[in-house]
Amino acid sequence: MNFDYTLFIPEYLLAALAASIVALDLFVPNFRKSWLSYIAAAGLAVIAGVSLAWVNKQTNFAGIIAIDNYTTYFRVFFIGIAAVICLASGRLVEDQLQHPGEYYGFIIISTIGAIGMAAARELMTAYLSLELLSFSLYILVSFAKFDSRSNEAGLKYLLLGAFSSAMFLYGLSLIYGLAGSTYYSDISAFLSNGTSNFSFALLMALVLIIAGLGFKVAAVPFHMWTPDAYEGAPMAITAYLSTTSKAAGFALLLRLFGGAFQVVQHDWSWMIAGLAAASMILGNLVALQQHNIKRLMAYSSIGQIGYLLMGVAGLSHDTASAVVLHLTGYMVTNLALFVVIIAWYNMTGSEEIADFRGMRERAPLLAGALAGALFSLAGLPLFAGFVTKFILFQAATDQGYYWLAAIGVVTSVISLYYYLQVMREAFVSKPEEGQEFRLQIPYVMQGLTVALMAGVFYVGLYPAQLFSAVDNATRFLFV
Amino acid sequence: MQSVAQGVPLEHFVMLSMVLFSIGVFGVLSRRNAVLVLMSVELMLNAVSINLVAFAVYTSPSLFVGVIFAIFVITIAAAEVGLALAVILRVFRNRGTANIDEIDSLKW
Amino acid sequence: MHSGYWLIASVGIPLVAALVLLAVPDERHDIVRIFSVGVGAVLFAISVFVFFAYELNRGGQYEFFIRWDWLQNIAFLGPHGISLAFGIDGIAAPMVLLTGIVAFGGVLISWKIEHHNKDFFILFWVLVAGVYGTFEALDLFFFFFFYEVAVLPMYLLIAVWGSSSVFPTFSRTKEYSAMKLTIMLVAASILIFLGIFAVFKEAGQGTFDLQTLYAYHFDPRFQKIVFPLFVIGCGVLAGLWPFHTWSPDGHVSAPTAVSMLHAGVLMKLGAFGIIRLGIQLLPAGASFWMPGLMVLATINVVYGAFAATAQRDFKYMIGYSSVSHMGLVLMGLATMSVIGIQGAVLQMFSHGVMTATFFAMVGSVYDQAHTRDMTLFGGLVHKMPLFVFFFGIAGLASLGLPGLSGFIAEFNVFVGTFQTYPWAAALGIFAAMVTAIYILRMMALALFGPLNERWSGLNEMTILERGTASLMLVFILFMGLWPAPFIDRISETVLRLPGVS
């Protein structure tokens, strides 16, 4: 049995980075706190580079944690997201939050949890990693201590999170009781011998697990916390919620259902399909009614989750690749959009969509990026959304899920409506009197926007390399 | 050494944990005070631990993962309580209540 | 040099132009204008070249063919899974030419745009690129890709640079029209989306390459199921009744150049899609469903013509006449006969040029008068004789006067239709008479008669508008007097369409 601790060097580095950031916080003078964000981002970038060393190495730690392309892909992915979030939150943290050191620390630590979720091939580890991520998020969501909305969001998220993770755990315990082991491989081996005389227990376990993970990725009807948490959390954390926590949820979902439960796919795929349909419909319908950009993003993310679940329902190597591809494209787009929103929020201090008015006049770059990101989310071409969604839907159709694909495209039209409403504020409405002047957007934000939009175009116009990388990664899900 | 529990079938333990779990769920659904909701969650977690241990000792003692798992569950539960209480205190300080149905400024 | 690069250029140049414009500072309107006009001219030149360089009697394979593999041998995609395959046949050739003409005209007309003309032209070029791409793409994925690219900029183009209008009984805000247009078009493309999925899965070739898919023989039952998806999906963009209402409202609210491109080219994408995806891909489905389409098309023709008689707003009148004329296109397609489809394609070109002229003219008078209510005008001929001349030519073309492009097109459609659906043809010709009524009514109201003193301040068209109008006029006459170049190209391809008698 292989106990090679060097496999976790990136995680150790992350932990060290978090600790050093917290320590640095004590020495950095108050008016230089923004340095922390740069340092964190730089460190994360380095670590991402380091973790590239494991590309195409397929190994594992005692069968508990697999370090394969899948893990590496998500390592880089999560670390990258964390870096972006750190950079984007610099100004925000200075203005509104205490304890910047801890703030960045938690973001970095939570990344470890996310990576663990992607890497674990064993239930206990998966659960603990999930809790690591969740705990950090509970704290980050309620980080704006004097903002009662932030506390409320934190409380809701925490209580419901604990509740649903209890459900998840109970499901795990049942699975353990059946299979007598927590290793995915053992479970899958066990289930492949036929499930006739404990099928009810299995179903119950699957439902509970899906509920727990559904909560994490915010699938209807386990989505209720999402809008409130999004709205209450500090802006940057909303972005983090909508990216890393969702992506990690899917990483775990794919790993678990691919590694352990694919043999009983016909038992659970319809559940996921149902959740997918519900999420797509409800998310996009309710999003029509939102006036707060964070809530809008929350509901639109619920809709997007629906699309992704569609791929999970017909889980296979192809669909897994498609899901991860769409996940990537969606995350990049989402980050771009949130960077724009954060920058605008830093300038105007408003989260209302109506206050986007005149963005074209006041911050052309942001406005352009906003339009691009929204088009991408709506799944229009030239941008990431079109290609990834197309491939995802095609994959689902190949698995026979015509009706899901139909719901998917219909709802994406609905989504186009509210995205266009946002765009209308930014481009059509004129700024109020005396507000026509240009805003000076910090260079960090400008750079981030451009870089992320470049990413959106890259995925949208030449996805070949990314897709093959993803395809290599997902190949290891089903061993 | 000989166990004290010979004769009690596994089903009893599982049944117990299921009942306990359901009660916990009921608590979460019906209680209004955040702290009490938290207690109910604790009940659910304990139900889980019972399950895990029972399965471990009855069905897979060779590689008693269940016990380890139970330990972790307990740990996490404790940590959860601590964190939750901190948040509850923060909420109480900002709003003067810990009643979760009065904490609904975020909706729709 | 590989001839396919011409097509790549026709798509790439506008996209690059859009990128370049991004770098131009907001306030340098002059640079934007000159640059854009240059790009427009180049595109026009390329289109003309491509049209005339299209060689006849090449056994009907796609010319200017070029293929860049984009995604292949991955996941469910086999070799050539998704490839950037461009090429044109005798049907696409006139469409490419049309795009060049209208785009160039649109740029000239848009010279006078002041408000953020940089943004305008960025979106404009994206739109143009999409149109070219759709006409040239030979890959199902990229066909749809560019199809959507062409729809994408519409919302902003209309909502930002458009105009809201209030009518006695109702009003149309530009935001409303823009939103309706975008949503309806994208909603329609849902059906195409699903159709594409189904086709790919059914064929199981692991490729979206159209020529491969054409070679595959789909099960007739499957074709009957999927064909309506394509036809309705594309039909909405072609103004198919009853999904046409985006079109008149959209035109009324859109800025001149957008109306031109929109009625002139974008609506043709729909009809083109019906040929590419419908007739070519699913011939059995086509022969099964076409009678139904014929009924709808006839409704289109008559309905649009009658609705146009009741309009007072120039653009509404033209919008509804577009509905009527696109109905003729659909009618021609629905015949599944050589002459009919050939007439449809001719009509696509003719209507494109003619409507573009219409909108250009209306724009030139609207910019001065700030109203489009034809009952308020009168005797414009005394102030703007040239305007009236061009406007009249367009009008006569639209009522199918021989010697202008409209006649030969409509005649082909009618002949083709008459062979199988005499009643439809008769109704169509009757509608052509109604067209005469409303066109002449409009002329008698607004253009001739005593000058309404209120408009004594109007000036003749600007030099650029004259340029645009003359450009269009040349092609209206060209096709009207010597249609052979068009008919040869089109018929060569149409004769090879599957299931066409």
Next chain:
Amino acid sequence: MTQGFFDLMAAVVIVGALGVVLVRSAVYAALFLIASLMGVAGIYVLLSVEFLTLVQILIYGGAVTVLVLFALMLTRVRDLRERAADPPQMAGAVLGTLGLLAGFVTVMYETTWPRDNGTITPIAFNDIGQALFNRWAVPFEIASGVLLVALVGAIVIAMHEEGEP
């Protein structure tokens, strides 16, 4: 005799749990919680995993309960009593719980647990230690990470900032 002991412990657990969810007074609920958790500890004894028993008693009987009571005090629950849930909520709670319970019962009756030979194989203290620090070292590290996060987080959140009433 063991069966009897099990029934006793089960009764304690259930009654305590019911007390937690039903009793009006928050403090009583907390006390009921202690009772119930101790019952669970008893169950562990019955399952002959003494180590867990100790952990249970220490963590729950000590830390958790004290924390909970502190929290109750600090949040000054109105005279430590709680209004009953309003009817719709209560109905929902009952329905949901019963539904879940029904599901569990079905599972119970339909399932034969594999490899269940009806006998317990007790697990020795040191085996647990061995496993925990060899094979399960990684989860252990993650768990410690979670604890650390919770600790720091709790402090950061609850800490009294300057300029705060």
Next chain:
Amino acid sequence: MTDAWVLPVLPAAAFVALLLFSTWLPRKGDWLAILAMAASFALVFPIGKDVADSIGSSAGFQAGTRSWEWAHVEAAGHTYLDIRIGTYVDQITLVMLFVVTLVALLVMIYSTGYMRGDRRYGWFYAIVSLFVASMLTLVLADNLLMLYFAWELVGLCSMLLIGYYNDRQSAAEASKKAFVTTRVGDVGLLIGIIILFTQTHTFNIQQILHMAEAGEISKNWLTAAAVLIFAGACGKSAQFPLHVWLPDAMEGPTPVSALIHAATMVVAGVYLVARMLPLMEVVRGMPELITALALTTVILSALIGLAQRDIKRVVAYSTLNSLGLMFVALGSGAVGAAMLYLFVHAFFKALLFLTCGSVIHATEEQEVDKLGGLWDKLPITAPAFIVGALAMAGMIPFSGFWAKDEILVGLHNGNMTYIALITTLISLPITAIYMMRVVMLTFFGTVKDEHVHEHAHESEPVMSWPLILLSVLAVVAGFVVFEGVGKALGFHSGWLGFIYNLGEGPEKYATNWGLATASVVLVVLGLLFGMWMWRGEAEPSKQAGAFSPLTYKLFLNRFYIDEVYQFAIDKIVLAAGRVIAVFDRTVVNDTGVNGTGDATWGLGWTAKFQETGKIPNYAFAIVAGIVIIVAIAFGYRA
């Protein structure tokens, strides 16, 4: 001279030249147009010679027959579409060519005076050239599509010329009316052409005729085609019921009216029917239909002519009258008679209009009630007009008489019933009466308006010479009926032999003295009655008007046919349009499209309230979700 295509090309070229450059040309380039016109007129003679020679020869009518491919679709030996540009010349064509070019030439010359100094002088000549060019194309076309092509262009030009005075709303309306009305007929024509094409897969007229005579076309389709084509002819030649546009057509400049009425436009229909007559005769009942409508037109127009006040309007109705006669002839199969009448009619009708023109030019007044006693004022115009009037009335020995007599003979010999003959005879005196009325009221009787009378003056030579020439022609043109004259002019076997040699075998001019005398008597009576009625103060006429005011009003208002049509257009077409427009907005758009949107929006509105913000509800949602899925799963499994 096989290159007949040159004839239309010359004026067409003139049109293009004038359109582009007339502004910079001396005299706006009218000379260019006139030269082109003269050239094509000159070219008629060589062509005529060829045709005349080719009659005897076995080669048949190959003169001027040329054809080029215009659009061609063919595959695997099957020809889908074959449109050609080609000319075909035979006697009918020849007559048309001669008439058109000559009249047009005279009109153009005349216009140099009449239109001098007009704002859009160059435009006028440009359009007239195009007008003539398209008319020539029409008569030369060897296939129906090309014919239709020219047909529509003729319509367009007539519209432009009628609406020439574009600052008059009335002119705009009249042009619209003319175009739309003829368009109604054109729809028929187009459908007819398409029917013939789908049946025969060719547009070539001769082939179609042969197939029709050989009975290779299914009877029903043939009938449909014949009727529809005749509808087209009705539209252009202003036969009842599509005659309403012609009288309004005098909104245009008078020379244009002359052109339209005499040469270019209205006779197109006559030409078409004459051309397609073999086809029409195959169809049973077709000749009767033609005759019936034609007679209706004759009587109607004659009666209306009695009451009109506007001098040009009267002449306009006289045109309807004449056209009716031509169609009567065609109906009875007397092509020669029809063409002869067309031939002479061109001259005296042009004469009448041009004289009207010079009267109006002189007095700037066209209400007959305001004119009067102009005989001494207008020494050239007055007699010229009277000549034209008598010719129109069919007074011996004016040209009108011979032609009309031919028609009567044709009716008599033809298989048509006697009702036709009698009706025609009845119409003669009426014609005479209203022509006389105009003459009396304009040139004799008392002067009603001193002012007008004062500054009336004869118009300049350039306008008078055409009048004189036309007057001569109006007198002598009829003599061609005599074989000698025909021979003298170089036709073998005389004019009629020439015309009739269309396959029906030669037919000589057979005078039917009974008919001739009858007609003469009737005409003379009519004239005398007219003289008496409108002499001096025209008392009797007033009494007549007072005697039955209702009839008078009926005549005056042209039997209210226009009103009926106007009603039809307003209340049916436009109303239907309004209904559909409202339907489109309210039902299709506001209900269908917006309705869908609103429904979706409403769904969202109701759905958003599941987000209550209360933790227990959220938790309940989770549990409910689980329970539901479990229930489904277990139910499915059990």
